[in-house]
Amino acid sequence: MSIVTVSRRTYSRGKEIAEKVAEVLGYECVGREVLLLASKEYGIPEERLYKATHEAPSFLGITPNARKRYIAYVKAAFAAYMLKDNVVYHGPAGELLIQGVSHLLRVRINADLEDRVALRMERDKITEKEARKKILRDDDKHGKLMKWVYGRDDTDAGLYDLVINVSQIGVDKAVEIVTSTVKLKKFQPMAYSIRLLKNIELSCRIAAHLIDLDPDIRVRSESGNVHVYAKASGRGMKRTPEIIKERAMKLPGVKSVEVHMSEDLFERIAGEMR
Amino acid sequence: MTAKLNVIIIDDEPIVGKRLKPALDKIGCDVEFFTNPLEAVARLEEKEFNIVVADIRMEGMDGIELLERVQAKYPRTKVIMITGYATLEMAREAQAKGAFDFIAKPFKPADLREIIAKAAESLGVSDIR
Structure with missing residues (x-):
């Protein structure tokens, strides 16, 4: 009755470990499913959501505001999946999308570069030089994505409960370590962690439904009582809270909504200059 | 089993007892x-x-120490920890040290009743609701 997130770099056998852990525990193993759910719920093609969550920002890529919107959708879908419990997630940034939930075991799988290169050579039928170049390029892009999009360096061991070097430990032993750790009492759901996860899920769902109003909107929920923090300018200062309340109150699980507005000074100045 | 359940609530805020006892x-x-x-x-x-229901932060003795003492003396007793300052680390520590459950304030009496019912069930007392 817990959740496991498996973070890894490419060709580190993280997905293989996640799948085996799910099989041993009888849990559902999810990665792409989260994107499919977000795509279905919010009507955005899966490919766009994939790019927003997997590819580093670039000049010709997704605009920053669109990326914030897509990430809000993926976060809401991710939280909905986590609420189902008994889940192993191996998609990006699982340890960052939801924080503070005590029955969520955050695992990081590392592998030595040489092993990753060898695995890539074998799987992609390419030379060592090509494999090394591609892996280093992927790592660089992934590092930028984590830093720019999620604001954290996912190689920081402090983000995880368990960090395993699969090159030293091996896949089977890694699976054994993860499955035995998740059974520890401290990773079992409690009234506190279940309520926290429910609050997070509701906050993420509301944010996803309001993100078009303000890409930096923040939502905090406590047992259905919701606080929304948004910014607007000019006439929006009066109209936006009304729209937020109206939309949020229609969502299942919402009992009350309090809106905290701040003025978007940048937008106001831009408006005065138009 | 239909015996009456003995519950001790320990919290340095009198309002907690005033609300939970009835x-x-x-x-x-x-x-x-x-x-x-x-x-x-x-x-x-x-x-x-x-059942012991104890706040974690109290003057004189913290709830975790109390939990350890209860666990050592009465291993069958179910200890439910409550706190207004819940963190992931605190929740895991309480759970690892044997707390039956952990709940963050503010909560409704009905939330605690639900946990008490679960604890009662695990003690073989079934008529608590």
């Missing part, structure tokens, strides 16, 4: 409330309770 009395629990953890420990020396 809510638990109503479902057939025999409740004692203490604001001073040292007095509660003295009472626990005299009597075994089925």
